[in-house]
Amino acid sequence: MLSYSRQEGRQEGLDSERRALLTQIRRLFGEATADWSDPLLARIQQPAVFEQLFEHVLKCPDAAAWQARLAAVALPPEPPIH
DSSP states (O other), rough: HHHHHHHHHHHHHHHHHHHHHHHHHEEEEEEEEHHHHHHHHTTTOHHHHHHHHHHHHHHHSHHHHHHHHHHHHSOOOOOOOO
């Protein structure tokens, strides 16, 4: 029971981080970029990654730079072509 509560609390914390980051994205780059970012942010399960992204979102000069940064973190790498 305790581990379930701990897991539930961890997920709530991640959801809170995601919502806060989406608020910043929306303010800085607009609704379309926030909508694009939302499913990628939902993939992230490590609080430390959210901390890094909070720093990056403030340093990105535009939506394209932010999208490239988030994609590098949240999307799996392309398989090599042989």
